[in-house]
Amino acid sequence: MTGVEIGRIDPLELEAFVVLAEELHFGRTAARLGLSQPRVSQLLRSLERRVGRRLVERTSRRVELNPLGERLLRDVRPAFDELRRAVVGTRAAGYGLRVGFLGPYFSTLDVPLQRLRERYPECAVTLTQLSWADVYGPLRRGEVDVQICLLPVEQRDLTIGPEIGVFPRRLAIARNHPRATAESLDIEDLAEMTIIAPHTVPPELARTFWPPETTPSGRPIRRGISAITEPEMLGAVAHGAGVFVTTAAMARHFLHPDVVFVPFTGMPDARVVLVWRKDTDNPRVRELAAIAVEQ
Structure with a gap:
């Protein structure tokens, strides 16, 4: 042209x-x-x-x-x-604090953030929900100063801060599923089901937070459709597209009338930490981390 x-x-x-x-x-x-x-x-x-x-x-x-x-x-x-x-x-030069979080885990910082506000009343705190498809993108682009993340974190440019929450596993399953009334389900049970996977996540999360390709006994675990947001995941479960391995945090904050959360064994608890860029110069980030350790 x-x-x-x-x-x-x-x-x-x-x-x-x-x-x-x-x-x-x-x-x-x-x-x-x-x-x-x-x-x-x-x-x-x-x-x-x-x-x-x-x-x-x-x-x-x-x-x-x-x-x-x-x-x-x-x-x-x-x-x-x-x-x-x-x-x-x-915009961040005034040392406000922008905090990113993955949907089910935003309440893990309720107490530390309240204490931060009490100590620094002038500190403006904003919260931003992160996408599972872009877990570290907002942090690296400077859109948030610190974020809540699931372990493990294998990112060389990021600092892993204190652990701020531990959540046992749950299996989101359709209310009309034959196994929905079980007192608990195990990773071996997944061989008889189809799991819903996230669209894209960092390799370390895909490797450890979501179920492997086979059960411990070697039986394959079928993967079905993928979803990104929590409502997408629960909607897929409710409509029979599969089950979703999650945590008690999901059951606390995201509900669907046709989905139940059954205690799930065979995978480790989810551990939640603070993460920030190694090159950050915002003092409120480390002050928040110090407050979180005090809990």
Whole structure:
């Protein structure tokens, strides 16, 4: 195309493109940006008109970047990430504290955060729910200062802080399932079921938090559909798509009328810790960690 000036490019177009490249889903992209799906599509079309070619291949079932889209992503992402880090870093200069959490575990910090507010009344605390599909992304992009995470954490650029919660395992199972009334179920029982898996998680979580490919006796564990959000997981369980291995925290905070949570054995308890970037200079992060140890 001719007559296109770099200065005329809307930064929101590039942000929508980068987030879409991360999510590969228009609905999740819209949710992250706080926009409607039609607005995300409009921004992408505008960017494609400026480039003069399609960047994304879309069908009713999937979204993926084409080679030109991959090239644009490689070119703009480093600069985009630096710009985003500069903006959020400046916003955090007043030493507020932005805390990320995975849905079922947000209450593990209720007491430490209350004590932090009592000691530092001027400290503005904001909470952000993290996506299972992008567990460490907001932390690395500077969108949160510290986060709650499940062990193990095998990320060299991150500091593992104190343990703030331990949760026994539960099996989410449809209320009308023949085994739903069992007093407890074991990992060996999964050989007779299909499990619902998360869409994408860090390798160490996939390896340890979710069931292995076989039971301890060697019987295969079938994997069915994947889900990202807690409501998606519970909806899939309720409609008979499979069972979901989770924890008592899930049973405490996310409910569905057609799902029950049965005590589950054969896998270790879930352990929750604080995690932050090694290069953080926000003193409130370590102060929160110190308060958590005092509990």
